[in-house]
Amino acid sequence: MTIRVLSVVAMLAAGISFAQAQQLAPSPTLDAVKARGNLECGVHLGLPGFSFANDKGEWSGLDVDYCRALAAAVLGDANKVKYTPTSVQQRWPILQSGQVDVLSRNSTITFSRNATLGLNFQGINFYEGQTFIVRKSTGVKDAEGLDGASVCVAAGSTEEKNAADWFRERNLKVTITNFQKNDDAITAYDSGRCDAYTAGVGALAGQRAKLKVPDDHIILTKPISNDPQGPVTRWGDERWQLIVRWVLNGTIAAEMLGVTSKNVDELKANSKNSEVRRLLGAEGGFGAMMGLSNDWMYNAIKQVGNYGESYERTVGMGSPLKLERGQNQLWTKGGLLFTPPFQ
Amino acid sequence: MNRTSALSLWRERLFGTPFTGFVTLALAFGIAWVAVPIIRWALIDATWSGTTRADCAPGGACWVFIRARFGQFMYGLYPVDQRWRVDLAGIAFVLGIAAVVFAPQRLKLRLGVFMLVLLPPLGIWLLSGGFGLAYVETREWGGLMLTLFISIYASLIAIPLGILFALGRQSQLRVIRLISVVFIEFWRGVPIIAVIFLASLLLPLILPGGIGIDRLARAVIGLGFVIAAYMAEAVRGGLQALPKGQREAATALGLNYWKATGLIILPQALRISLPAMTNEFIALIKNTTLVLVVSILDLLGIAQASLADPNWVGMNMEAYAFSGAIYWLICFALSRWSRSLENKRRL
Amino acid sequence: MSSFLSLINDKRVRDWIYQIAVVVFLVALTVFFVRNASENMVKAGIASGFDFLWRTSGIEVPFVLTGYTQADNILALFWVGVANTMLVTVIAIVLATALGFVVGIARLSSHWLLSTIAGAYIEFVRNIPLLFFVLFWYFGVIAALPAPRQSISLFGVAFLNNRGVTIPLPDGIENFRVAGLVILACALVFWAFSLWARRRRERTGQQAPTLVVGLALLVAVPLLMLAWATLATRWDVPVLRGFNYRGGFAVIPEFVALLAALVTYTAGFIAEIVRGGIQSVSHGQTEAGSALGLRSGQILRLVTIPQALRVMIPPMTSQYLNVLKNSSFGAAIAYPDVVSLFMGSALNNTGQAIEIIAMTLAVYLVIGLAVSAFMNWYNARIALVTR
DSSP states (O other): OHHHHHHHHHHHHHHHHHHHHHHSOOOHHHHHHHHHTSEEEEEESSBTTTBEEOTTOOEESHHHHHHHHHHHHHHSOTTOEEEEEEOTTTHHHHHHTTSSSEEOSOOBOOHHHHHHSSEEEOOOSEEEOEEEEEEGGGOOOSGGGGTTOEEEEETTSHHHHHHHHHHHHTTOOOEEEEESSHHHHHHHHHTTSOSEEEEEHHHHHHHGGGSSSGGGEEEOSSOSOOEEEOOEEESSOHHHHHHHHHHHHHHHHHHHTTOOTTTHHHHHHHOOOHHHHHHTTSSSOHHHHTTSOTTHHHHHHHHTOOHHHHHHHHTSTTSTTOOOOGGGSBGGGTSOBOOOOOO | OHHHHHHHHHHHHHHSSHHHHHHHHHHHHHHHHHHHHHHIIIIISOBOSOSSGGGSOTTSOBHHHHHHHHHHHHHBTOOGGGHHHHHHHHHHHHHHHHHHHHSOHHHHHHHHHHHHHHHHHHHHHHHHOBTTBOOOOGGGBOHHHHHHHHHHHHHHHHHHHHHHHHHHHHOSOHHHHHHHHHHHHHHHHSOHHHHHHHHHHHHHHHSOTTOOOOHHHHHHHHHHHHHHHHHHHHHHHHHHHSOTHHHHHHHHTTOOHHHIIIIIIHHHHHHHHHHHHHHHHHHHHHHGGGGGGGTOOBHHHHHHHHTTOGGGTTOHHHHHHHHHHHHHHHHHHHHHHHHHHHHHHHO | OHHHHHHHHOHHHHHHHHHHHHHHHHHHHHHHHHHHHHHHHHHHTOOOSSGGGGSBOOOOOSSOSSOOOTTSBHHHHHHHHHHHHHHHHHHHHHHHHHHHHHHHHHHTOSOHHHHHHHHHHHHHHHTSOHHHHHHIIIIIIGGGSOOGGGOEEETTTEEEETTEEEEOEESOOHHHHHHHHHHHHHHHHHHHHHHHHHHHHHHHOOOOOHHHHHIIIIIIHHHHHHHHHHHHSOEEOOEEETTEEESSEEEOHHHHHHHHHHHHHHHHHHHHHHHHHHHHSOHHHHHHHHHTTOOHHHIIIIIIHHHHHHHHHHHHHHHHHHHHHHGGGGGGGTOOOHIIIIIIIIHHHHOOHHHHHHHHHHHHHHHHHHHHHHHHHHHHHHSOOOO
16 A cells, blocks of 8 residues: 555656756756855856955845845855956957856847847846946036036947947947956046046946046036946846856846745745745745746745845945946835736 | 275276266266166156056156056966965975075976976966866956966976977988977967967867867967977077087997987987076967967066056056066076076186 | 889988978868867857957047047047057067167277276166166156156146146148148259269269258258248147146147156167177278278267168068067057957956957068068168179
8 A cells, every 4th residue: 555655656656757858958058066065156246236256255236136146146245256247348258158157247239239249138127227427526417518528438239339329319429448458447437537528317326436636527417328237148048047147037026025034034934925935945946947946936045045135235225336226216105116926 | 095996996897098088078967868767767766656547746757656566467367266276386486496596406307307297287277277166267367367378388388399399400310300390480480469369369269169278378389389399499409519429439339219318418419408498488488479360468468468457547667667677587597507607608 | 113112212202201291290280179169169159359349449549649528439449559569569669769879879989988888888788677767767757757746847838747638639730731832842943953963973073062052951951841830830738627728739748758668678778789780881881981081970880880781671671560569568558559448448348358469460561571572672772782
């Protein structure tokens, strides 16, 4: 009797695992991450609020938090991340050649990058808008007032082209000087080489602290472009792309559903909301569908927090940057953040 | 008596004729104009002690910054509790070279080969870990230690390769000669900054998928290849300085090509080209600064990176002056050594 | 069998076997690398080929010599970079040679202080990485210049500030073209005259007033013509409006800083070459010259320098090539040279690393070959002719 039951169970289990093995496409990246025991994450060289290493070499920031959430989901430990700082020039080759598993480096999603560089953007973790920082003494109030000015920018960034296009369309004459690194550009701006430095609102809020007298400068409020940014993977390995995309979605869904690092244990045990239960692995077995453990998002939220917590801690009111949520608010609260349902 | 003669000697030197005197005065004025502000900034108005930027007096150098960051300038982000390993590697290296230099003549060659086999792997083991030592990844290396590491290991690639291509360029075999000339002229013709880019972007692409090479290793390989071409030219100078009779005599003794080269030609040629090779090594040390284009933080790179710290804004001059002085000391000492070698040979 | 052994023992055959083996190895290695690269690129979805060169670049460049605008294609951007590289290289070579000669001769001066200072300069410059010079001139010196509103005015027509130097630009160049033609004609006339003078001297021993004629034709007339052209042309004089000077031509500070760095650095090396060259001419030559009754200026011009040049040319060539390669350091301070524009901006927008790196390396190799060819030709021309 017991033997028969056991054998039925064994057959069922074998059948299920066989079915699962068939469903799961091979994922060399995931296998490599698991074998290595850590996630290789490409980040910005140093952009306070997004990815910044203190003098002990500890990384923090919104983009870094995404890496941590991904590591928590895949490996169960948010600290198992190795960061590769990348310059504007190096970021694509480093990702393309497989030196990092994912690039989380405030990089703007554009058509040509998607189409010709062999890159896929897996969602949006920050709606950035390009603007300028100028000296208060110039009295400039908006970008139109920059006619005739010199503008410093990082070479190879979307800002470089955006600014050139924007001023040309308006028949304004500006001189754009392209530096290899953001830090070089901002040093040059600070030394008086340029009248303005251009980057995203969020990036500027962080980089302002690198100026000698930050209070002498003002960030123009009206952005000249919309630059959605998010984690990037290379082509191929669809299952890895799936994981990267849905960990980001999961952090946003957690905020939508009111799941935070504080109440995650309680909700996992007691929540009646089945989307919360599926997100946290209490039902549905979603993690296993991607080859992860079912408490993938539980780990990510428990260790890193949901998107809103991350935002407040790194760039929002709980940080020196003090950025409003703005477009980066949930769509239900007037922002643009959105995630497909966990069903 | 003595003093007056010294005095008159200097008077003669500096004010011998009205014209000499005029030139002296003009130069002295120029020196004062350049040097006084620098000395005031670096020494007189400078702040030496304190802990933060606020402790520094405006107008003078803030050496407090260098004190606060000294560890990083030397070791980069190498874990503090593991830094003894870097020191140990350095000491082992210095002792190894000293042993070879001061060894009796007949032991020199054997000891040199022994050290060449022993030291490089030992250094890599000490720095990166394994076999009982904690792993320290190359991305945590930096500062002066990295500058020296890159210089030494790139020249370990460059010197053998350079000798090989110098021999190839002198070879009787036409195809070998052609290949050597193309190799040497190609690498000598392109800027090193482009080569470092090339190595960091292309090496992962041309190797079979899945083989990853460490970022630092790529920079070392790239630099090694370029410097090999320059080393080859330095060695060729030595080869050409040898009279033709040397090889002819060796061949007449019945030695084949490799034996004649290894026992007769190279030992003499390398001794002649040692000063030139040292100069190439100095050039290599200076060129390691370019690895910062691929975000490897050598001494200059760490100096630049430290400038991005919001707590220490505006320390550009201090960072550059300090790291520049270290480069200068190393290169100057080496160039003096190379010149003394050259003089010894001339005598 | 024995014929096979004798074949193996034949040195010529053995040499061929060696060489073929090496070639086969190299070809195999190349094929291996190329196959890996194409496989990896297909797998990664990276585009390849040179089509990207005809895409619109969209990149604004602050220092353009070629008439490029951001609506042009990426190939045009490439040529902008090449032109900027050549410009800074050529000017740096000329200035570094001049400064190097001055320092090198100062090093040999009998004036103790002068030669000590020259020596200290050489020792200082040669032992510091070039990158320090570039950063020093850019962030230390140029950035310390006043802002546009407080510009240093040079005779009210050119302005020096931390945005570089703004110089007037002629509205039209017709007058200058005329002046140029006249100057060219003068040079031809002088060349013909000096040929005639030399023939006559060799035949009859009579000296012709070459110096006076030369001064008139090569200095006075050109100066007059240039002065006329300058006055007869309408000039677009820069005026401070808004943030910066408008009008005229702006020489960007990145150019000035890179140029200054290349010149001060390279001069240290050239000075050593000059010193070595002059010292290599044996003292007996000078004595022989004075025994022939030549004056000291003539000895320097006719005896010492021609012989010293012969020693100096080969190392000079490699220094000139170094200047070319070192001009790529401009990438560190945003000078829009070929490395910064093409390997920086264009590479980022297209991602086609292999093609772009190959083209960039080719630029340096081609220019480098041209410079060496010229210097070899010059070297052959001044080489010792044994009759």
